[in-house]
Amino acid sequence: MENKDVNAEVMDKMTKVCICKAITRDKIKLAIKNGANTLDKVKEETGAATGCCHGFRCKKKIEKLIEDHENGEF
Numbered sequence: 001m002e003n004k005d006v007n008a009e010v011m012d013k014m015t016k017v018c019i020c021k022a023i024t025r026d027k028i029k030l031a032i033k034n035g036a037n038t039l040d041k042v043k044e045e046t047g048a049a050t051g052c053c054h055g056f057r058c059k060k061k062i063e064k065l066i067e068d069h070e071n072g073e074f
């Protein structure tokens, strides 16, 4: 595995996509890889977007990750 892949993985583990619920990008990506291909499914699977801002701060980021996965980026 290349260094930049390792760095990307570390960043995924450290970056919180859903701040309210402290859900990392790593967890969101895993849910998407396991078939959560809509915002509602990611919500159900991870609890993201169910915090006090009701997804105001994270919905767009989750939708972008779903899109990235559809484009084969991870």
Ligand code: FES
Binding pocket: 017, 018, 019, 020, 021, 048, 049, 050, 051, 052, 053, 054, 055, 056, 057, 058, 059
């Ligand atoms: S940041 Fe995800 S619900 Fe608030």
